[in-house]
Amino acid sequence: MTVHLREAGEADYPALAAVISAANPRHPMTADLLAHEVRDLRTHPLRPHLFQLVAERGGQAVGQAAVYQIPGMFHPDRYWAEVMVRPEAEGQGVGRALAGALEAHLKARGAREVLAxxxxxxxxxxxxxxxxxxxxxxxxxxxxxxxxxxDPAPWTGTARLPDGLRVVSLAELVAERGEDAAWRAYHAAFAEAREDVPRTGEATPTLYDVFRQRVEHPQFLAEGVLLAVDATGEVAALTELYTDPADPDRLNTGLTGTRRAFRRQGLGLVLKLAALEVARQRGARSIWTNNASTNVPMLALNERLGFRPQPAWISMRWGRV
Structure with missing residues (x-):
């Protein structure tokens, strides 16, 4: 049966989310989350490019593909490309058709670097x-x-913050300092720590107005953002927990990081332990996190806590800007 490709629209999000979830069950997608992510791209001040395709056979979505520019490491000639096919439709030419369409699109745009x-x-x-x-x-x-x-017992009484620092959630810091002051302190620490996170391209600065919009994200959890703060409300380190779109028993970790002046004092361990307690109180059964293979300190910390690695995601590159 012939595969029909067409540009995807908002009405296709439930079908696209189903394809993504079937193709990558480790990280399932929902229509609401996909719609939010597309809105984030389309309203970003950098105006990143986005091109989405759906592959249909017999009127049913069997594959999806997308090309977009990544706001977090933006370059006008760098793109992310993805092709996903439902398992039952693999080996039938769907992926080749989608990849061919993406290649033509990227060539027309003069892409110099493509990540997949x-x-x-x-x-x-x-x-x-x-x-x-x-x-x-x-x-x-x-x-x-x-x-x-x-088992938290090995760290009971031994994992503690340096004098002058304490752990609070973002929700608690907002109650203490006011919304704007709390979010600006959170952003300052996030932006600095993020600069040193290994990635496949140069980090684009995180604008405060864009950062502030994360409160609208379907997975955002204010009580899951844990901060090590001093008496003035300055944030020295942070870790983030987010809900999972498809599994209420799972929480996902965002950024865990420490500002440069506070590193090598055990802040990451204390915050991670606090996050595990928050997760336990919420009744979560598992926590997922993601780290680059070159991020040796964080991988070692997660291993100490009992995190176990899953099959590696291999980031691939064509060209280079």
């Missing part, structure tokens, strides 16, 4: 990218902690 990726336990997907001129750029690991087996 696949899991290490999907050798066929990696070979698919390699045949198109992609090579490995970096590896990232999902690390998963089973909260049912986690």
């Amino acid at each position: 990726g696949a899991y290490e336990d999907r050798p066929g997907d990696l070979a698919f990218l390699a045949r198109r001129g992609f090579s490995e750029a970096m590896r990232f690991f999902d690390n998963v902690l089973d909260l049912g087996t986690f």
Whole structure:
């Protein structure tokens, strides 16, 4: 049966989310979350490009593809590309058709660098990218902690913050300092810590007005943003927990980071332990986090806490800006 490709619209989000979830069950998608992410791209001050396709066979969505510029490491000639096919439609030319359409689109736009990726336990997907001129750029690991087996006893009474610092949630800091002051302190720490996170391209500064909009994200959890703050309300370190769109028993970790002046004092460990307690109180069964293979200190910390690595996500690159 012939595969029909067309540009996707808002009405296609439920079908696209179903394709993404089937193709990558480790990170399922919902229509609401997809719609929010598209709105974030379309309203971003950098005006990143976005192109989405849906592949249909017999009137049913069997694949999806997208090309977009990444606001967090923006360059006008750098793009992210993804092709996803439902498992039952693999090996039937759907992926090739979608990839061909993306390649034509990227060529027309004069792309000089394209990022994509696949899991290490999907050798066929990696070979698919390699045949198109992609090579490995970096590896990232999902690390998963089973909260049912986690024992905090080894750190009881030993993991503590330096004098003058305490742990509060973003919600608590807002109540103490006011919304704008709390969010600006959170943003300042986030922006500095994020600069040193390993990535496949240069980090674009996080604008405060854009950062502030994360409160509207469907997965945002104000009580899951934990901050090490001093007496003035300055944030020295942070860790973030987000809800999962498809699994109420799972929480996902955002950024865990420490400002440069406060590093190597154990702040990350204290905050991670506090986050695990928040997760336990919410009844979560697992916590997922993601780290680059080059982020040795964070990988070691997660391993100490009992996180276990999943198959690596291999980021692939074609060209270079």
